[in-house]
Amino acid sequence: MRLADQARMGQIVIGALVVVLLIPFLVNFVTLPQTLTIEGTYIRDNSRAFPRFLEGIKAHHGVLILGTSETGNHLSGENYWAMLNRDQTVKPYFSVLGGAGRCSYIWFPPILANQKSFKGLSVLYYLNPTYWREDLNGFARSYYERYNGFLLVRQILPEAKRQGIESLVTPYFGGHHELRACTEDWREWVLDQFENCNSFYSYDLRNLVKGGFAPKSADFRQPAAAELWMWQYGLNLDHNVSEEYYQQNPATGIPAVGNSDFQYRALKAFIELSKRVGIHLVVFVGPYNGILARSNSPQVVPAYETTIHNIKRILVESRTEFIDGTDLSYGQGVFRDVQHNSTFGAWKIEQKIAAYYNR
Numbered sequence: 001m002r003l004a005d006q007a008r009m010g011q012i013v014i015g016a017l018v019v020v021l022l023i024p025f026l027v028n029f030v031t032l033p034q035t036l037t038i039e040g041t042y043i044r045d046n047s048r049a050f051p052r053f054l055e056g057i058k059a060h061h062g063v064l065i066l067g068t069s070e071t072g073n074h075l076s077g078e079n080y081w082a083m084l085n086r087d088q089t090v091k092p093y094f095s096v097l098g099g100a101g102r103c104s105y106i107w108f109p110p111i112l113a114n115q116k117s118f119k120g121l122s123v124l125y126y127l128n129p130t131y132w133r134e135d136l137n138g139f140a141r142s143y144y145e146r147y148n149g150f151l152l153v154r155q156i157l158p159e160a161k162r163q164g165i166e167s168l169v170t171p172y173f174g175g176h177h178e179l180r181a182c183t184e185d186w187r188e189w190v191l192d193q194f195e196n197c198n199s200f201y202s203y204d205l206r207n208l209v210k211g212g213f214a215p216k217s218a219d220f221r222q223p224a225a226a227e228l229w230m231w232q233y234g235l236n237l238d239h240n241v242s243e244e245y246y247q248q249n250p251a252t253g254i255p256a257v258g259n260s261d262f263q264y265r266a267l268k269a270f271i272e273l274s275k276r277v278g279i280h281l282v283v284f285v286g287p288y289n290g291i292l293a294r295s296n297s298p299q300v301v302p303a304y305e306t307t308i309h310n311i312k313r314i315l316v317e318s319r320t321e322f323i324d325g326t327d328l329s330y331g332q333g334v335f336r337d338v339q340h341n342s343t344f345g346a347w348k349i350e351q352k353i354a355a356y357y358n359r
Helices: 003-027 040-044 049-059 080-084 104-113 141-147 150-162 175-179 182-210 225-232 243-248 262-277 290-296 298-317 326-330 343-357
Strands: 063-067 094-098 122-127 280-285 321-324
Touching: 040 049, 040 141, 049 063, 049 182, 080 094, 080 343, 104 141, 104 150, 104 262, 122 262, 225 343, 262 280, 262 298, 280 298, 280 343, 290 298, 290 326, 298 321, 298 326, 321 343, 326 343
Parallel strands: 063 094, 063 122, 122 280, 280 321
Antiparallel strands: none
């Protein structure tokens, strides 16, 4: 290769290297589009991509939905949040972070570690009364560990103590976590720093190229009869579950409410923390499967009704805005099993949320 060609190649290589190095600096000052969701690992490891995700929602006046497994379900693109993002009668777009067990107390570490990014954020929290049942009404370490990394939780401990919610965080450190080696922490810290650098390309640049939501083009206020039929297809309306579920579990009711006050305490702390941080919180009080309960486990119904009454009282006394979806507990076709909504139920839920944001 001639000397002139070598010099030209060197210039190209140096130029490309400069561009690669400048990308993180430049994209850091660019407002990102609002996106539907973000990978859980970014939240668990408290990556810089997570506050960027939140800032994108705020910049576009969007809403972040937090919920448990009923929200984590995709339902072939027909869950309530997907409908909201197609509904042209609803102005904001909705980003979603849902998953099994992802209820109020799970969010304390991410909020405490990113208070600036959460401040001013509009949050819609889907509260599912099923988490007051006996096997879920307590600190679930497996869920906590699934969504929150060790370094993140340890980092926010002093702030959790200052905020008065230490007792809702420290159970995470039981057992083997107390014996964790420092070398393991160091290894995770190094990996986190590498991921933070990589996120300029894997998150910021990728989402800038990909863009935000597609324009809204649907109206769900008066769906066609054929559409309603499709949403209810395969459901056993008498027992309010799918026909497949009923065939496999013909005598199964819904679990009884537990005696613990854990979920009440967690909800109160979540509301108080949201107010202190400056989150614009709205709670959707979801239904329980009252039709299935009345059919197969009528003895649990009074406790569920009391639980819903107590939840609403907490929201009213704390002056927290909420959308009441509890009347759907006895709506035929709303559920597909003990606790998860069907596509028809998703439409019913979407319409209640749409009415709130269309006020």
